[in-house]
Amino acid sequence: MSKKKQTKKTKSNSGKSKQARRDENAWKYDLRRRIIEYMSDPKYTPQRFPVLVTKIAADEEERERVTKVLDSLLAEGTVVRLKKKGLALAESADLLAGDIYVTRGGSGFVEIEEPERTIFVPERHTGTALHRDKVLVRVNKKSGRKPGDNLAEGEVIRILERRQRMIVGTLKKTRRFYYVEPMQAQISRDIAVSDNGGANENDRVMVRLEEWTDPKLNPEGEIVEVIGPADDPALDTLAVMKSYGLEEDFPDNVRKEAELVELNEKAYEDRLDLRDTFVFTIDPERARDFDDALSLEKTESGDWWLGIHIADVSHFVTPGSELEKEAYRRATSVYLPDKVVPMLPEQLSNGLCSLKEEQDRLAFSVFLLLDNNATVKETSFSPSVIKSRKRLNYKQALNILELPEGGDPPEEGMSDELVKKLKKCHQLAQQLRSRRSAEGALLMDLPDVEFKFDDNGRIADVEPVQYDISHQLIEEFMLLANEHVCRYLDEKGISQLHRVHAEPDEESLAELREVFRAAGIRTEDLGDRTNLANLLVRIKDMPAAYGLYTSVLKAMKRAEYSIEAVGHYGLAKDYYAHFTSPIRRYPDLVSHRLLKAVLKGEKTPLSKDKLDEIASHCSDREQVASEAEREVTDLKLMRYFSEQLETGNLKEYDAVIVEVSTKGVFVDLPGFRSGGLIHISDLDNDFYDFNEQRNELKGRKTGTVLKVGDKLRVTVARVDTAKRWIDFAPVEL
Numbered sequence: 001m002s003k004k005k006q007t008k009k010t011k012s013n014s015g016k017s018k019q020a021r022r023d024e025n026a027w028k029y030d031l032r033r034r035i036i037e038y039m040s041d042p043k044y045t046p047q048r049f050p051v052l053v054t055k056i057a058a059d060e061e062e063r064e065r066v067t068k069v070l071d072s073l074l075a076e077g078t079v080v081r082l083k084k085k086g087l088a089l090a091e092s093a094d095l096l097a098g099d100i101y102v103t104r105g106g107s108g109f110v111e112i113e114e115p116e117r118t119i120f121v122p123e124r125h126t127g128t129a130l131h132r133d134k135v136l137v138r139v140n141k142k143s144g145r146k147p148g149d150n151l152a153e154g155e156v157i158r159i160l161e162r163r164q165r166m167i168v169g170t171l172k173k174t175r176r177f178y179y180v181e182p183m184q185a186q187i188s189r190d191i192a193v194s195d196n197g198g199a200n201e202n203d204r205v206m207v208r209l210e211e212w213t214d215p216k217l218n219p220e221g222e223i224v225e226v227i228g229p230a231d232d233p234a235l236d237t238l239a240v241m242k243s244y245g246l247e248e249d250f251p252d253n254v255r256k257e258a259e260l261v262e263l264n265e266k267a268y269e270d271r272l273d274l275r276d277t278f279v280f281t282i283d284p285e286r287a288r289d290f291d292d293a294l295s296l297e298k299t300e301s302g303d304w305w306l307g308i309h310i311a312d313v314s315h316f317v318t319p320g321s322e323l324e325k326e327a328y329r330r331a332t333s334v335y336l337p338d339k340v341v342p343m344l345p346e347q348l349s350n351g352l353c354s355l356k357e358e359q360d361r362l363a364f365s366v367f368l369l370l371d372n373n374a375t376v377k378e379t380s381f382s383p384s385v386i387k388s389r390k391r392l393n394y395k396q397a398l399n400i401l402e403l404p405e406g407g408d409p410p411e412e413g414m415s416d417e418l419v420k421k422l423k424k425c426h427q428l429a430q431q432l433r434s435r436r437s438a439e440g441a442l443l444m445d446l447p448d449v450e451f452k453f454d455d456n457g458r459i460a461d462v463e464p465v466q467y468d469i470s471h472q473l474i475e476e477f478m479l480l481a482n483e484h485v486c487r488y489l490d491e492k493g494i495s496q497l498h499r500v501h502a503e504p505d506e507e508s509l510a511e512l513r514e515v516f517r518a519a520g521i522r523t524e525d526l527g528d529r530t531n532l533a534n535l536l537v538r539i540k541d542m543p544a545a546y547g548l549y550t551s552v553l554k555a556m557k558r559a560e561y562s563i564e565a566v567g568h569y570g571l572a573k574d575y576y577a578h579f580t581s582p583i584r585r586y587p588d589l590v591s592h593r594l595l596k597a598v599l600k601g602e603k604t605p606l607s608k609d610k611l612d613e614i615a616s617h618c619s620d621r622e623q624v625a626s627e628a629e630r631e632v633t634d635l636k637l638m639r640y641f642s643e644q645l646e647t648g649n650l651k652e653y654d655a656v657i658v659e660v661s662t663k664g665v666f667v668d669l670p671g672f673r674s675g676g677l678i679h680i681s682d683l684d685n686d687f688y689d690f691n692e693q694r695n696e697l698k699g700r701k702t703g704t705v706l707k708v709g710d711k712l713r714v715t716v717a718r719v720d721t722a723k724r725w726i727d728f729a730p731v732e733l
Contacts, residue, residue, distance in 0.1 A: 031056075031069045039079070039089045046086035077136050077160045094139045097160060102131040104185040104724055110137045110154065116502075117152070125155030127215045131186035134161035165209050167191060167221065168243035170230040173201045180207050180221065183243055184631065185724040189218050197223025204230045204239045234457035236635045237339050244628040246334055246341050254326045258345035261316050261323075263352050267362060272384040274365065278417060279309060279386050281355055282474055285393040290355040291583040292478060293363070293388050296421045303377065304370045304428065308481040309386050311353045312362040313582035314592040317344070319605065328614075331621035333584035336632045337451045342584070349583050357391040364592055366481040366579075374431035379484050381595060390418055397470035401426050426469060429476040436479075437537065440529040441572040444536055444549045447670050451636065459640040462671060478580040479571065486577035489594060490565055495608045496594055497587045497615050499576045501559040501568040503529075508555040515551045518660070518695030519544050519708040529572065544709025546670050547658030558623070561587055561615035563608060587618050634724050637674050641716040641726055650715040652731055657710045660697055662690045665706050667714060667728060676726035682717055685733045704733050 035056055038044065047055065053070065057063040070087075073079040077097025080090045090097055096119065098112040106123035119137050121129075129135050136158040167187060169180040173196075180191040183204065191207050199205045207221035227242065228235045241248065250258070274295070281293045295307035317323045327343050334341040342349050355361045363386045369378035390413070392400075399410040400422050409419055437443055445467050452461040482499070489496045504512075509526045516523045521539065524531040536552065539545050556570065561578075568576040579595075582588040590606065597604045606614070644650050655667035658675065664683065668675035680688055686699030688706070696707040718727040 027065060028069055028072075031065055032073065035066070035069060035073065036078070036089065039087070040092070044088075046082050046088045048086045052087055075160070077134070080136060080158075090136065095136055095157060096139065096154075097134065097136050099163075100126070100129050100131070100133055100135045100137075100156065102126065102129070102186040106188050108156075110135060110156075119152055119154040121154055121156060127156040127159075128212045128219070129156045129159060130162070130164050131184065132163045133159055134163065136160055162209070166224075166242070166245070167207050167209055168204060168227065168239050169207060171196060171199045171201055171203050171205050171223070179218070180205060180223070181722065183239060185634075185722070191219050191221045193221055193223055195223075197226065199223060199226040200229075202230050204228060204235060206242055232457075233636070233639050236457060236639075237336055237632050240336070240628055240631045240635065241341065243631070244624055246624075246628060248339070248341050250326060250345050251322075254322045255345055257322045258347040261347060261352060263360070263362070267315065268360075268385045270383070271362070272365065272382040274307070274309070274363075274384050275360060275387040277307070277386070278421065279307070279388050280390040280392060280418060280422075281357070281388050282392045282394060282397045282470060285395065287393075288350045288354070289583050290388070290391065291353070292474070292580050293355045293386060294425060294477060296425055299369070302372065304372075304424070306368045306370055306425075306428070306477065306480075308366045308368070308477055308580070309355070309363040309384065310366070310481070310580050310588075310592075311355055311583055312364045312383060312592065313344070313348070313353050313589055314364075314596065315362050315383075316348055316352060317589060319593075323348070327586055327589065328617070331586045331618045332625050334625040334628060336629055337636060338453050338457065338632070343586065344583060353583055355386065355388050357388045360385060360387055364595070366485060368480060368484060370428055374428045374435070376480070376484065379488065381485070381488070381599060383596065383599075390414070392422075394468070394470045397422060397473070398468050401469055401473075422473075425477070426473050429473040430469070432476040432480060433472060436476075436572060437533060439572045440533045442529075442533055442536055442552070442570045444552065445540075446546070446549055446553075447673075449671060449673055451633075453636075457636075458643075459636050464671060479573075479576075482577055482579050483573050483575050485579040485591060485595060487575040489577070489591075489598065490575055492598055494594055494598060494604055495563055495606075495611050496577055497561045497590050497611060497618070498563065498565050499559060499568060499578050499587070500562045500564065500566045501570050502557045502566060503569050504555050504557060512551060512555040515548065515708070519548060521548075529569065533572070542709065543656070543711055547656050547668055547708060550658060550668060560619040560622075563611050563615055585618075587614070590614060633673070635721075637672065637726070638719055638721045638724070642719045642721065644716055645719060652713050652715055653728075655712045655714045655728065657706060657708055657712065660690070660695050660706065660708060665697065667712065669714075674726070676728050678712075678714065678728050678730060679717075682727070682729040683733065699733075702733075706733075 038056055049070065053063055053066045057066045070079065077090055079087055080093060080095050082088055082093060096112045098110040100108045100110045100121065102108045106126070108121040108126050108129065110119040110121060112119065119139065121137060135156045137154040138157050139152050139154045167182050169182040169191065172179050172181055178193045178196050180193055182191065191209065193207065197205060204227040205223045206225040206227065208224045209219055209221045212219040227239050277295050279293045279295045281290045283290050291311040293309040295309065297305045299305060317327055323344070330343045333343045355363065363384045365382050365384040367380045368376050371377055396411065400414065400419055403410060403419065409415065448465040448467065450463045450465050451459050452463065454460040486496065486498065513523055513526055523535060526532050539548055559568070567574045577591050578585055578587045579591040580588065582592055594604050653669050654671060655669050657665045658668050659666040664678045664680040666675065666677050686702045686704060688697040688699050690697055696705050698705050713731040714728040715731060716726060717729040
């Protein structure tokens with residue numbers, strides 16, 4: 001390995017040395033602790049700001065520091081101002097700070113980090129909060145829920161940070177004024193604008209929101225950009241991207257830096273040279289960036305060295321570079337139905353970082369010594385240089401795996417060596433999968449779909465995406481690599497970005513038990529993850545499986561990034577981090593840097609506080625990406641079904657009942673990853689009664705019973721694009 005380079009102490013842009021910044025962080029932390037301890041005293045009564053500063057500051061010199069820290073505590077919501085009383089800790093005043101996530105129905109859920117809990121906010125109590133704002137919420141002690149409940153009820157008291165200043169919507173006009181109808185269903189209030197900003201009525205526009213403090217009045221704003229006609233499907237994705245602040249093009253300084261990146265022989269120094277090792281990739285047919293490759297070598301003892309080779313993005317994206325700053329800002333690639341918004345410029349994502357066939361490429365290799373039961377006996381890690389010998393897509397890999405023993409390779413260019421190694425990889429992967437299932441991993445093979453679009457941006461076709469054993473092979477090996485990188489860093493005592501998935505709360509599990517009960521399925525204690533895992537296996541082939549899987553996902557908490565090692569509930573892993581996709585995820589890039597530093601015996605480059613900041617930012621950007629993908633999909637589906645109603649050319653679809661109520665039955669369309677309501681008025685062959693005990697609808701004359709899991713053929717009945725809902729009607733009952 002190369003020697004560590006001697007570096008001079010440098011100063012940041014603010015002119016402070018590293019030691020000065022450490023000293024500043026130390027006194028800030030100390031003062032923060034002292035202020036919170038002082039205000040936590042049972043004898044403390046709310047005091048005005050200057051009085052509190054005087055009480056805590058030891059001398060005149062310290063007053064400025066106390067003022068600065070107290071301002072910070074107020075900004076983050078830890079300390080609040082009480083009317084006519086003074087300052088108090090938010091928690092002591094039954095006030096909590098968190099991010100609000102507004103539903104399409106208008107109510108909200110405020111997620112509190114410390115202590116971890118969720119506050120439900122009815123629509124009438126959301127005030128002027130918009131989706132994803134940071135808010136201060138007061139727990140309502142009279143709501144029927146106890147303030148200590150995990151899902152208490154509350155009301156928004158104050159907006160701490162307005163996260164969404166730019167809103168995309170459709171320009172409307174009355175006789176006297178203009179207003180903009182927001183495109184996001186989570187924003188239910190129209191925005192008043194003083195003029196049309198150069199747009200025509202029914203154009204999509206971007207509005208800059210002005211200060212909004214009175215919930216009795218609609219928010220006001222200014223049109224800053226005209227996107228184009230709202231009825232033009234070719235503009236749907238662009239409108240959603242602008243709504244979520246997603247940019248396809250990279251800034252000039254980032255693009256220019258990417259164009260200067262090169263790969264030369266010097267980059268191969270101090271790396272494990274694996275160019276003579278048989279390495280191959282398996283990816284989707286249309287993939288352009290390949291960030292993982294595999295190798296498998298048998299040892300003299302009969303064990304197997306599994307090599308998982310990941311694109312070494314960290315070699316090209318260096319700390320402090322423009323590429324680094326932009327990668328952090330984006331944090332993730334965003335996969336929209338008809339477009340990819342990449343984290344890295346194409347020169348890297350589809351070029352030098354992509355593990356292309358017969359091209360020398362830099363990698364970071366994870367080696368796992370497996371016995372014939374797929375038990376890991378030994379691990380090692382190394383920067384490497386590889387050359388992929390074969391690029392397979394999933395369909396080609398499946399054809400090989402389904403090949404009978406002794407059969408010829410299905411295509412020219414597929415060697416016997418490839419066939420043998422791929423089949424052994426499959427065997428090991430299935431052993432790993434079976435073990436994960438036995439340990440309580442939640443395995444749900446939900447169907448996926450791929451939309452095909454015409455030149456005008458309309459859905460032309462919908463193709464199911466099969467999740468087969470070739471996908472499972474890659475999944476199991478990537479999970480294994482992620483797990484063992486995380487385990488290695490944790491055992492070394494290194495702070496890192498864990499990928500965590502907390503256990504579901506008791507209330508969500510109780511609701512899930514009711515769903516299974518209504519479907520006539522007996523459950524053991526779902527608080528025991530193994531019972532839930534076994535239940536998912538048991539229902540796999542039932543007609544109701546799709547709907548039940550969907551209910552299980554709704555009961556789960558979101559996975560996120562954290563410096564705390566709380567484990568991953570869904571995967572049943574105590575150690576888990578992201579390492580295997582650095583082309584499209586920033587946390588994986590961080591894991592590469594941390595592991596490289598440890599292997600070199602260097603101090604890790606990121607402090608615990610910085611990692612905590614990265615974890616929060618990346619979790620947030622991941623959520624934005626998920627919402628944007630859902631928004632584009634919904635818009636495209638609304639158009640798809642609306643056009644059928646307009647033309648009268650109704651198509652029939654397979655649907656599964658996932659919920660029964662007095663309103664009718666809610667159905668999912670597995671072929672579309674979408675669904676809606678069959679209103680009881682559309683069940684026109686009979687008069688149906690709802691049986692709450694049996695959770696079913698039953699016809700009075702025909703005796704027809706509709707329950708969870710039943711399959712129906714349906715057509716679209718109604719579409720409300722603004723509210724994002726679709727009603728269906730049964731073809732026959």
